[in-house]
Amino acid sequence: MLDLRVIREDPEQLRASQRARGENVDVVDELLAADETRRASLAEFEKLRGEQKSLGKEIPKASGDEKQALLARAKELAAAVKAAEAAAAEAQERLDRLAMVPSNIVLDGVPAGGEENFEVLREVGARPDLPSVRDHLELGEGLRAIDTERGAKVSGSRFYFLTGVGAQLELGILNLAMKTAIDAGFTPVVTPTLVRPDVMAGTGFLGAHADEIYRLERDDLYLVGTSEVPLAGFHADEIIDLDGGPLRYAGWSACYRREAGSHGKDTRGIIRVHQFHKVEMFVYCREEDAAAEHERLLGWEEQMLAAVELPYRVIDVAAGDLGSSAARKFDCEAWLPSQSRWMEVTSTSNCTTFQARRLGVRERAGQGTRSVATLNGTLGTTRWIVAILENHQHPDGSVSVPKALRPYLGGKEVLEPSVASK
Structure with a gap:
């Protein structure tokens, strides 16, 4: 949800943002018209209500015909006030509905265009020179670390088992991510993975990509695709204290995604799956501090990628490829040797005050309150196993373990393939 005062003062800013995203521009005029109607209907209601109150004071003082006339007028006013109140409520409802439609206003400097129009900010690390590539x-099958056949047997396509060193690798990545977050001052949180519709809508996930989300209709609950969602709702309808700096949380959760619309994309292995685990950074801060905080989140993500010794690049995502709540997003992509391409492994988004307005998260400012900014960023997830196995492989199918992960795998330096059958 956007600040209506900002839209009234500079509607072209939102129009430009909608155009940059490739989204409906007409909604801006519809929103402004609904706002004008709401304000006019509210003014009419208040005017009639004021007249009704004034008349109520005159009636006891009147007598005879004058009193009868005043009583008749009071009856007319009562009906008019009721109708005006209903009209104002209807106008407010329409405005509230339209206010949820526009995406966040993209920040200055975000590349224009769609998915392919990102800007590469930097490339870090050397791509491995491999004589042969698996x-x-x-x-993973050679290491007895990944079992997609049994995953499909038990749960269907795009499910899997992580076994042995595969499970250890995932836990190692997540524990290293949580340690990194705690060392940086984040509060660790194990979050719910089912949330109410108002929380899911508040984060902006029930818009264009609602078909990606699993819904439990009987319970009217949603399975989260990221702990960003419950962490965004953590302080919903609260006034928080940011005098001591940003509130930083690191959420550990299972994540669920339907992967609707990705038919035929990365169906082999565990790149695009329906269930995975993730450690997600989530921050509440003052709006004027959000850009600097965004850079900090990116820095912690790069610290993690360096720790697991992956070649990666950082991209500034184009406006047309942003989620509805993000005003800017940086992706970190690891090199994928088997496909000779870059694969997204982390992202971090600055959502400015968009989510906080929807969820009612505010801070005290002067004599009143104001909305805060929210940001998020992935610090480690199951998909990292893909990049680690491929970039650290050897011709015999063994895989070197990055030094930072060795404590989580019993000190193993190399994972050796198994000759045993499944």
Whole structure:
């Protein structure tokens, strides 16, 4: 949800943002018209209500015909006030509905265009020079770390089991991510993975990509695709204290995504799956501090990628590829040797005050309150196993363990393939 005062003062800013995203521009005029109607209907209601109150004071003082006339007028006013109140409520409802439609206003400097129009900010680390390349599934099966056949047998396509060193790798990545977050001052949180509709809508996930989300209709609850969602709702309808600096949380959760619309994309292995685990950074801060905080989140993500010794690049995502709540997003993409391409492994978004307005998260400012900014960023997830196996592989199917992960795998330096059958 956007600040209506800002839209009234500079509607072209929102129009430009909608155009940059490739989204409906007409909604801006519809929103402004609904706002004008709401304000006019509210003014009419208040005018009639004021007249009704004034008349109520005159009636006891009147007598005879004058009193009868005043009583008749009072009856007319009562009906008019009721109708005006209903009209104002209807106008407010329409405005509230339209206010949820526009996406967040993209920040200055965000590249224009769609998915392919990102800007590469930097590339870090050397891509491995491999004499032969196996993909992560072949490596994972050889290590008895990944079992997609039994995953499909038990749960269907795009499900899997992580076994042995595969499970250890995932836990190692997540524990290293949580340690990194705690060392940086984040509060660790294990979050719910089912949330109410108002929380899911408040984060902006029930818009264009609602078909990505699993819904439990009987309970009217949603399975989260990221702990960003419950963490965004953590302080809903609260006034929080930011005098001591940003509130930073690191959420550990299972995540669920339907992967609707991705038919035929990365169906092999565990790149695009319906269930995975993730450690997600989530921050509440003052709006004027959000850009600097965004850079900090990106820095912690790069710290993690360096720790697991992955070649990666950082991209500034184009406006047309942003989620509805993000005003700017940076992705970190690791090199994927088996496909000779970059694969997104982390992202961090500055959502400015968009989510906080929807969820009622405010801070005290002067004589009143104001909305805060929210930001999020991935610090480690199951998909990292893909990049780690492929970039650290050897011709015999063994895989070197990055030094930072060795304590979580019993000190193993190399994962050796198994010759045993499944």
